[in-house]
Amino acid sequence: MTASARFRTRPRVGLRARITISFALGALLLSLLLASTTLSITRDNLLTERESEAVTRTAENATAIKGTISAEDFDGAAQLGALRTPASPVLIVDTQTGTENYSLDTRLGADALDHSLQEAVELDGIAAKMRYEHDGSPLLAVGIPLPEQEASYFEITDLSEIESDLESLGITLIGAAAITTLAGAALGSWASRRALRPLSDISAAAEAIAQGRLETRLDSADDAELEPLVSSFNEMVSALEHRIRRDARFASDVSHELRSPLMTLSASVDVLNNRRDELPDEASQMALDLLVKDVERFNQLVEDLLEISRFDAGAHRLEQSPVNIIETVRAAVEASATDAVPVDYDPSLRDTVFLCDKRRVVRVLANFLDNAQKYAGGATRVTAERGPDQTILIAVEDAGAGVPDDEKERIFDRFSRGEMGGTRQADRGVGLGLALASEHAHLMGGRVWAEDRPNGECGARFVFEMPVHAPEAQDVPMEPIT
Template identity: 55%
Template sequence: MALPSDPVADDGEPDRHRWYQGIRPPRLGLRARITLAFTLGAALLSTLLAGTTWALTRENILDQRESAVTRQAFRNSAVVQSQLATGQEDTDLRVILNSLDNETPSRAVVRDAYGRWTNQSTAFDEAAIPDSLLQMAEEGTPSRMRVAIDGEPELLIGIPLPSVDGLYFEFVPLTDAESTLESLSTSLFGAALVTTLAGAAVGWWASRRTLRPLADVSMAAEAIAGGHLETRLGAADDPDLGVLVASFNHMATVLEERIEQDNRFASDVSHELRSPLMTLSASIEVLSSRREEMPDASAQAAVDLMVADVARFKQLVEDLLEISRFDAGAARLDLSEIRPGELATQSVAWSPTPDVPIELDADLAGEFIRADKRRLVRVIANLLDNARKYGGGATRVEVRRIPTGIQFAVEDGGAGVPEDERDLIFDRFSRGAGSNRRAGSEGVGLGLSLVAEHVALHKGKVWVEDRPDGESGARFVVELPVAWDEERAHADEDLDLA
């Protein structure tokens, strides 16, 4: 039975492959994967070398130590056996054991022919001897075994004394060897850690160096996408990367030529259309001036349609010419000192809806901004025209001062702009899906794109949002950066000069 959350394929069965894909964690980036590969490789190699070194060194140290103390134990057992072979009953074995010349510290335990035990130290007696080792010694087989006495490692060596029917045992401490091995393991662990960190550093450096050309390609692509079509990649010494650089530069060149060709075509067409359009406009104006003289109502209606279409055609050509100047990089600001309130008032007064109320921030009284008046008038006029065509008409124009600049806002009473269209409507020839359902389809989708171009030329930004009062409609906001202290200083200089 399919789980409720399982996606279902076309055949009705749950598509568990897609379900697992949905919860799959995101993959690491290429740089992270390269760094991780170097880190894991260095960690694996250093761990392998450290483990091998520790194992070989441990066996070598312990083997050498056991061999040395075993030879020592056999020498000592021979001394003890020779003393016992004398048969003197008053022989003090403890004195003999204490007189043994040992290269390493050891404690001996001896059993004589009568079964009596003599130990060199009270901590090491017959009770500490494992039964298995004792049995092997009794059977006449020399042997050795690692044991722990009070938590300390000891090597116990058992040697039979057949000539005197006795047994010799010697305890040799392995603490110094274990301490040496612990120091070695600590050093090897530290070396492995340093090697791993070094591998991570090398991986990071290698990934950065390897991916640097891709970062340059990414930056160049972003620059081209931002309008800097002349961006190219520098020459690469690596023959493998040279192919990528050459291909990218060739693509950018072809793209630049194609865009410039399209821009020239649009500009040339607009210029060529301008002359016949002027003639056509003049002819339509003559016909329109004599409209009342036409006896046929259908002829009058035809003249009205021609006047409207010619006006729309003329506006389209003007917009195309303006856009071609932006594309060609020929657009320049003609800065002058402007009063924001007067700018908004004149823009509304010259628009087809001169009765739109204007709300002016009181903090703007007496303030000037340096901007291109013609372009800002065009911005407000286009927003008012957009509200008239698609928003049921503008309901308010607001001019507000903010700490970093100034905001112009135009509100309408339409249906508003959906969230997914608020960026698209500023593209060229885009009017949004809602425009097809609105009255007034004379727009061609260039008005808001020109608003965005004019505002960007002022280093500002424009966006659309819902009305703050909660009513239905859209609010188009234009924000321009203004350094108010510098503007006031310019105004004071102009007053001083006057």
């Protein structure tokens, strides 16, 4: 498979989904940007404030302890304990015997000082500060040199609390970003529904028109920008309805006009056919036989066109009555099939009575059986069974060549005869039988379709799905099948 073929077969995301995703991604990016900015500014402010406090406090405490270092009774730990500081103070004093280190916290003593900071304060004699990590903890150290006392004073501040607060703030901001993303998706979904509502209305109207409801129109749009679209759509549908009605009237008028001369022609042909034996030769008799069959075919065409025109005009009405469906199927098979055709049915339907239009049920089955006789050598079996959602499935099976997949829907169109349509034989139909069956089924709230026979058997199976309605209490039940 080529790359272009793979691209064509890739499922496409709908416009509404793309709008929703765009809103969600926009909200996510914006919330992440705001969260990172907030976290960065907050971190800088907290650290800057903590550093400023630490520098000021360290300078004050260094001044306070400076005067006590020269005393003979100097106690470094006691002097450090007297200071007011939340940090860990460290005092390093150079004496004649060596360096003395004083601290109150063994964990944050002189060993916790960064060497570069310690060198800058002790050797270079400059005040300095540094943020670094020690044993996995973030620390802030501020150092003040005391050159006259040959000492250095440091304060070490543990920044773990700030890092913990920043971590909590980060989790909160991530949660806020997630909520903002969901809110953005909800807003995108609402906006897409509102923006695409006119397209949904147009789609629903187009589907209704495709199902034959030509009176469907779009309501006037509140948006001035959509009004031209609504107006153009309604004008197009009106023009389409007018043309279809005109074509239907034309077919009806032509059929009516042909009926009278066709009756005269049929009567004349009947007279000739009754005196067939008096014709002078066999060629004349064969010509008469062809004429009789073509006149019959022409007469059937006119009758079918008249019935089709009545469907188009909406002149057909249902005449429902209590019917034993199995008995009706058997009667239709006996009346329409030239050979004996077995009828298999669900035993639960044997004595069941339903409300339906018996004449139309018989017409649908007659058309199925006639189609099987003309194109597949006759029906081999008729079945009746319960279908889903309170329906009955009546099917006519044959052992013919079957129906190709690309023709299983098209054969129910008017004047469609499938792949056999190009052959002109006396027993071929005019292509309206299955179309009429579809119209009758649709009028009863059902549908028809063609499928392959089950279990891989050769042939086709034409199915009529009909909704069932139980008769009212006052309706007289039918006699059961004996």
